[in-house]
Amino acid sequence: MYEGGDEELMPNVDIAVIGSGIAGLFLANRCAEKGLNVALITKKSISTSNTNWAQGGIAGVLDSNDENAIEAHVQDTLSSGAGLCDEKVVRSVVLEAADRIRDLENHGVRFDKNQDGEYDKAREGGHSDRRILHSKDATGAEIERALSKSASKEMDKNFKIYENWMAVDLIQREYGNPKKGVVGLWCLSPSGIVHTLPAKAIILATGGVGFLYSSTTNPSIATGDGVAMAFRAGADIKDIEFIQFHPTSLANDDSRPFLITEAMRGRGAVLMMESDYQKWKLSENQSPEEFSFMWKYCDKGSLGTRDVVARAIDSELKRTGDRNALLITEHLKRDELVEEFPNIDEKLSSYGIKLGIDPIPIIPAAHYMVGGIDVDSSGKAKLEGCTVPGLYAIGEVARTGLHGANRLASNSLLEAVVYSERAARDLIGKSINGELQELPTNLPYWRAENLEVLVEHAPLRADLHALRSTMTMDVGIVKNSKRLRRAKRRVIHLEGEVKRIWESCKPTQDLVELRNLIEVAKLVVDASIERKQNVGLHYNQDLEN
Numbered sequence: 108m109y110e111g112g113d114e115e116l117m118p119n120v121d122i123a124v125i126g127s128g129i130a131g132l133f134l135a136n137r138c139a140e141k142g143l144n145v146a147l148i149t150k151k152s153i154s155t156s157n158t159n160w161a162q163g164g165i166a167g168v169l170d171s172n173d174e175n176a177i178e179a180h181v182q183d184t185l186s187s188g189a190g191l192c193d194e195k196v197v198r199s200v201v202l203e204a205a206d207r208i209r210d211l212e213n214h215g216v217r218f219d220k221n222q223d224g225e226y227d228k229a230r231e232g233g234h235s236d237r238r239i240l241h242s243k244d245a246t247g248a249e250i251e252r253a254l255s256k257s258a259s260k261e262m263d264k265n266f267k268i269y270e271n272w273m274a275v276d277l278i279q280r281e282y283g284n285p286k287k288g289v290v291g292l293w294c295l296s297p298s299g300i301v302h303t304l305p306a307k308a309i310i311l312a313t314g315g316v317g318f319l320y321s322s323t324t325n326p327s328i329a330t331g332d333g334v335a336m337a338f339r340a341g342a343d344i345k346d347i348e349f350i351q352f353h354p355t356s357l358a359n360d361d362s363r364p365f366l367i368t369e370a371m372r373g374r375g376a377v378l379m380m381e382s383d384y385q386k387w388k389l390s391e392n393q394s395p396e397e398f399s400f401m402w403k404y405c406d407k408g409s410l411g412t413r414d415v416v417a418r419a420i421d422s423e424l425k426r427t428g429d430r431n432a433l434l435i436t437e438h439l440k441r442d443e444l445v446e447e448f449p450n451i452d453e454k455l456s457s458y459g460i461k462l463g464i465d466p467i468p469i470i471p472a473a474h475y476m477v478g479g480i481d482v483d484s485s486g487k488a489k490l491e492g493c494t495v496p497g498l499y500a501i502g503e504v505a506r507t508g509l510h511g512a513n514r515l516a517s518n519s520l521l522e523a524v525v526y527s528e529r530a531a532r533d534l535i536g537k538s539i540n541g542e543l544q545e546l547p548t549n550l551p552y553w554r555a556e557n558l559e560v561l562v563e564h565a566p567l568r569a570d571l572h573a574l575r576s577t578m579t580m581d582v583g584i585v586k587n588s589k590r591l592r593r594a595k596r597r598v599i600h601l602e603g604e605v606k607r608i609w610e611s612c613k614p615t616q617d618l619v620e621l622r623n624l625i626e627v628a629k630l631v632v633d634a635s636i637e638r639k640q641n642v643g644l645h646y647n648q649d650l651e652n
Contacts, residue, residue: 188511
């Protein structure tokens with residue numbers, strides 16, 4: 108991996124990719140294979156991306172001629188999105204699934220198959236059929252492994268990966284006029300020097316913003332960097348109020364909850380409260396599903412969509428005062444569960460919980476940013492009906508129109524690979540036709556005059572804690588107008604405090620991330636206030652009928 112020197116100006120590249128999850132790696136590989144000069148910036152190691160932690164799988168119909176199966180996937184996606192999906196986008200993505208999944212296999216991704224050599228497909232909440240390809244319960248890690256291996260073949264030619272480098276901000280061609288586009292970025296090296304990287308196109312593949320909340324299934328790198336940078340560069344941000352909470356993360360004392368994949372419920376696991384569980388244990392030969400509280404909230408019971416299930420659990424926890432709900436698997440065969448979910452079994456065992464024998468304590472946790480940078484069908488960032496020259500967004504950071512108000516389980520990896528291919532195709536075509544934008548002869552260096560070295564980090568940690576607590580309490584699964592107004596006041600106050608530090612100190616990763624988190628928090632709060640209808644993942648008690 109490239110370490111870099113002390114020079115502030117880096118060599119020009121055709122493509123600068125920020126982020127090393129499935130979206131960034133897939134696109135970087137495709138562009139490098141076609142001879143484009145690619146730099147990939149990732150603020151930690153490649154293995155810390157959200158993709159690497161994804162358990163469930165990738166949804167898709169592999170037979171492009173099976174019209175009924177394709178239509179069922181379309182309808183499940185539209186239903187989950189609560190009427191706010193772009194149906195044209197949904198249909199195009201679902202139809203493209205088979206080709207993109209084969210692309211992943213060509214890169215070396217190994218999906219589970221049964222003894223007959225057929226794909227072992229799972230079913231998750233909101234899906235009407237088994238259509239999710241997986242690699243045990245560590246699909247993301249398998250995809251990351253394969254794409255990283257492919258990337259290594261292209262390195263030292265025209266593809267460099269900068270690990271532990273942090274993108275600080277986008278460089279606009281003409282400040283004050285975002286329609287002129289972006290021509291590079293400033294990035295913070297491990298040595299603390301801010302470098303200028305000229306790039307003909309910049310691809311934001313930075314993932315989500317789960318770290319905005321106290322409880323999240325995301326790694327600590329999920330700090331909304333891409334959304335914040337794009338917003339400061341003038342790009343449109345849309346549907347950012349739709350933050351998806353995963354209903355079933357392991358309730359423990361760790362700083363980061365451990366996700367229990369939705370495929371577990373697809374295998375027959377049942378959601379209960381403690382009182383439900385005790386009643387079921389006293390019953391004779393009755394199905395555990397009959398005792399689930401979920402039937403009060405959804406006609407699909409424990410297989411409801413994530414927005415419905417997370418809200419139901421939140422409501423039941425408030426009603427009962429229980430610390431957590433339970434996921435029941437003891438009516439299922441333990442050996443089959445361990446075979447299918449080995450990583451989950453290992454994690455549970457470390458807490459003294461046996462899969463298929465003991466009830467699993469679960470709580471909802473922030474999981475996925477449904478909205479984000481508004482993009483067109485090729486992943487180009489939008490601005491007032493046009494696009495921002497040189498700027499693309501793919502993966503979780505982008506708002507494509509696929510998910511609407513609530514993402515259907517396992518559609519995220521599908522969206523990432525589909526839009527990565529489309530963006531790569533667009534960039535490769537521009538390169539062949541000589542249409543990649545020309546770069547200015549002189550790009551501005553990072554402001555560095557009279558900046559102090561940030562010595563005291565305690566205020567940053569205190570402000571981060573305050574921000575995450577505010578978002579968790581006031582802008583979580585269930586909102587109300589009074590709490591949202593309170594959150595806005597608190598976020599504005601924190602913004603002022605951090606701005607003082609930002610204007611006087613040299614950047615550090617902690618400072619850059621906190622600045623970005625506050626930027627995105629403002630967007631989430633404002634969008635939540637402006638949304639006047641309860642739909643999907645946005646639920647304001649004051650808007651109840």
